[in-house]
Amino acid sequence: MAAAAPPPPPSPTPAVISEDLLPTGYNVFSRIRLATIVDVPHIHKLIHQMAVFERLTHLFSATESSLSSTLFPENSPPPFTSFTVFLLEVSQTPFPLIDQYYPNFSPIHKTVNLDLPITDPQAETFRSCGNDVEVAGFVLFFPNYSSFLAKPGFYIEDIFVRECYRRKGFGKMLLSAVAAQAAKMGYGRVEWVVLDWNVNAIKFYEEMGAQIMQEWRVCRLTGDALQAFANINI
């Protein structure tokens, strides 16, 4: 159990104190990196948790094997040219700074200062490449295309942060990482969908600069209705 830190000695000048120097709080070190095939067991569990959260487990049929073969096929294309996963990891100790390099991406590090420590009841299940590192969330995205701009963009299919890590800025960090990557690559747009009744999410996205396209509706052809096209005489 962590003891409360003693109050700091009175400052000789009542200057603004940098947040970094505050003697209270708990540091959580976080890192966003590109996932690889060895992360599939964690990705599978995260997607399942997302299905539980969205009460859509009846639509969940992904397996570790099907995720491996579709997200990380043999002769995988370079990151960002097809389906891409950023993993969010957290640790109580700093991450090594040089740990993964691609021509156009290097991991993002951020230290978050919290009033209370995080207790992760599934720390063992989500332990990742290190004694003290846990997977806390992910974002899955892939290129899309705007023909008016004649530019690629990114479409975010999933963004998910495990329950005990929510409301600490990690969702914003994952979304920002995708937006930053798109901007750096000269891409035109980042798009995703939100449920119309999720007013908190809509407010959060609007504060990040997103427009909500109120008039558009997603159309989906799936299941038997899609299979019916396999052998039709067009």
Add this chain to the structure above:
Amino acid sequence: MAAAAPPPPPSPTPAVISEDLLPTGYNVFSRIRLATIVDVPHIHKLIHQMAVFERLTHLFSATESSLSSTLFPENSPPPFTSFTVFLLEVSQTPFPLIDQYYPNFSPIHKTVNLDLPITDPQAETFRSCGNDVEVAGFVLFFPNYSSFLAKPGFYIEDIFVRECYRRKGFGKMLLSAVAAQAAKMGYGRVEWVVLDWNVNAIKFYEEMGAQIMQEWRVCRLTGDALQAFANINI
């Protein structure tokens, strides 16, 4: 000017006559094939016509050059693994049957019988690889991904048929071609968006088996709001 066909001689038996045998009408031969870089001038004009139709020319900034470099980059990935364009061509004479082969796609041919011939005021502008062939429309699509299914799908960004070719089944033919390709490849979904006030389009899509996802709203981060992420300290 086409002369009216003479009436058929009286049939000895008043049997049901197959539609194929009706002596009246005009045959239009149509073909859906994969576009290549040489088709970019036509694709550019089609996208511009779409922008005019949608009253969104202020958002149109594509050039032939930017379309070429983004849709058909050097070392283009195989068809269907990235941005893909199907072109719809029409002719008054049959297309050759063997004209383009890829491992998992060969062109789709359909003969449409119409009561009246089509007059194409832009036939010269849209003339394509043959004296008698015009580009009539296109569909631009690319892979998307369902993490619940652990399967790719297709997202249709644009589907467009030039004005004089509308209401003749060509839009359905283009959409069916993408759906058929998805089904043949074992993909899980085909998705696109529609404007909520476009009730005719919604009815058409529902009749093709699509669900309209009423609760979902598209979020878009673009322009300055996206560029702001290029240099942020996440």
